[in-house]
Amino acid sequence: MRRILVTGQGGQLATGLAESLPGRGFEAMLVGQPDFEFDKPETVLAAFAALRPEAVVNCAAWTAVDAAEDDEAGAFRANALGPALIAALCAEAAIPLIQISTDYVYDGLKDSPYSESDLPNPMNAYGRTKLAGEWAALAGNPQTAVLRTAWVFSPVGRNFVKTMLAAGASRPELRVVADQQGHPTAAPDLADAITAILERIRDTGWQPSYRGVFHATGQGGTNWHAFAEAIFAAAAPLGGPTPRVLPIATHEYPVKATRPVDGRMEGGKLAATFGVTLPTWQDGLDRVLRVLMRA
Numbered sequence: 228m229r230r231i232l233v234t235g236q237g238g239q240l241a242t243g244l245a246e247s248l249p250g251r252g253f254e255a256m257l258v259g260q261p262d263f264e265f266d267k268p269e270t271v272l273a274a275f276a277a278l279r280p281e282a283v284v285n286c287a288a289w290t291a292v293d294a295a296e297d298d299e300a301g302a303f304r305a306n307a308l309g310p311a312l313i314a315a316l317c318a319e320a321a322i323p324l325i326q327i328s329t330d331y332v333y334d335g336l337k338d339s340p341y342s343e344s345d346l347p348n349p350m351n352a353y354g355r356t357k358l359a360g361e362w363a364a365l366a367g368n369p370q371t372a373v374l375r376t377a378w379v380f381s382p383v384g385r386n387f388v389k390t391m392l393a394a395g396a397s398r399p400e401l402r403v404v405a406d407q408q409g410h411p412t413a414a415p416d417l418a419d420a421i422t423a424i425l426e427r428i429r430d431t432g433w434q435p436s437y438r439g440v441f442h443a444t445g446q447g448g449t450n451w452h453a454f455a456e457a458i459f460a461a462a463a464p465l466g467g468p469t470p471r472v473l474p475i476a477t478h479e480y481p482v483k484a485t486r487p488v489d490g491r492m493e494g495g496k497l498a499a500t501f502g503v504t505l506p507t508w509q510d511g512l513d514r515v516l517r518v519l520m521r522a
Contacts, residue, residue, distance in 0.1 A: 228281045228323075228429040232274070233257045234313070235286030240327065243418030244284060246308035251422050256280060259287070272445040274470030275316045282428070284325045284421055285313050288357070292331070293483040295352040302352055306318060307359035314367025323372070323428055324436075325421060326364035329357045330377035330444075335487025340448070342493045343375075343440045351484035360417070361440065370433050372424065374417075374443040374497075376491055378454075380511075381414035382518040387451070391458050392519070395468035405452035409490040410444035413511025417443060423503045436500050442492040443507030454508075461512055465520035 231248055235241040236259025248255040255279050263274050265287065289295060289305035310326055317324040331354035333348035365369045380386040394401055409481045420443055428437060434452045449457070452474040463469050477486070505511075 228425070230254050230256060230279065230281045231425065232278055232280035232283045233286060233287065234263065235259055235449050236263075236282070237384075238286055238387060239379055239414040240286040240417060241386045243414040244286070244421060245401055245520055246415070247418040248425075252421070253425065263287075265305050265312065268312055271312055272491070275320070280320075282311060282323045282325070282425060283317055284327070285310055286327050288327070288360075288478070289353070292351060292353040292486075294505060296483045299352040299356065302356040303359065306353075306356035306426050308358040311367055313365035314323065314364045314371060317370065318368040319491045321370070323341075323370040323433055324368050326371060326373045327363060328373050328375045328440075329354065329362050330375055330490035330492055331487060332358045332361070332375065332488050333487055333490055334373060335489045338489060339491045340443075340491040341495050343442060350487060352367055353484060361388065369438065372437055372442045374421070375440060375492065376412050377409045377444050377492065379417065380411060380515060384514055386437065387411075387454065388458055388515060389511070389519070391455050392462060392467060395459055395470040398470060400471045400473060401455065402473045402475045402480070403452040403455045404477050404480050405450050406476050407486055407488055407490075408448050408450050409487075410446075410492065411446055411454050411508035411510070411512065412445040412505065413515050415514055416445060416505050416511045418465050420497075420505050425502045427501050427503075436439050436462065441493045441497045441500065441506060443497055443503075444492055445505050445511045446494065447489040447509070456511060457509065458516075461509075461516050462520060463474045465516060467516075467520060
């Protein structure tokens with residue numbers, strides 16, 4: 228197993244995989260719009276036929292959480308029908324599929340970290356469509372592993388770290404929600420974890436225990452306000468901004484889609500099955516900031 232098809236070219240995770248996979252003996256074959264679009268199934272079929280992948284990591288998704296409230300059908304095509312098509316093609320080729328999902332499949336009301344056996348109950352359109360994508364990927368291909376991740380950030384694309392740094396550079400004071408908990412996850416760390424999973428599959432062949440849902444996030448939980456404070460504390464020695472960060476409640480920052488209040492997830496199953504553990508989110512933040520502040 229060498230040829231890995233990575234969807235979502237240009238995105239945070241796909242970019243991380245493009246850097247991580249070649250160092251472990253894989254060939255990363257990235258595809259993305261407009262040449263690879265789930266709304267144009269013929270482009271997906273053509274990519275599979277031309278590239279002949281030996282495994283697929285599906286990073287492509289509709290990730291605009293609030294916009295999904297106004298166009299759930301569009302989000303469903305990207306987040307559910309797309310994985311269904313990829314899974315069918317993977318099953319036909321008898322190759323593994325790693326499907327990327329989200330903590331937003333949970334309602335956040337458990338008040339303790341979720342395990343993979345907890346029942347999902349998404350609170351918004353984005354979460355519903357991503358959960359449907361999990362089901363489609365698992366139903367369509369017996370060699371499917373679903374990775375639920377959260378609060379992804381990286382040196383590329385749009386994410387909380389880059390938003391905070393830009394806002395902090397232009398404003399002396401920021402207001403950030405302090406009553407939503409989760410796991411910040413550095414895309415380069417998640418990419419390394421996926422590469423390690425693919426290494427295990429390559430070394431052992433597909434095993435029945437590899438099928439199913441796994442949590443894959445940066446170690447340790449926090450809230451958005453504390454995350455923002457950590458961003459500025461870590462960036463300051465590198466010449467970054469140092470605004471004052473005020474904690475606010477969710478209701479003080481209204482958005483269209485309801486977010487889970489507590490999306491923390493246990494990660495032991497990933498370690499037990501694949502021998503993979505992601506670094507702490509603080510280490511991931513340092514890794515990303517070293518790239519961002521150098522740019």
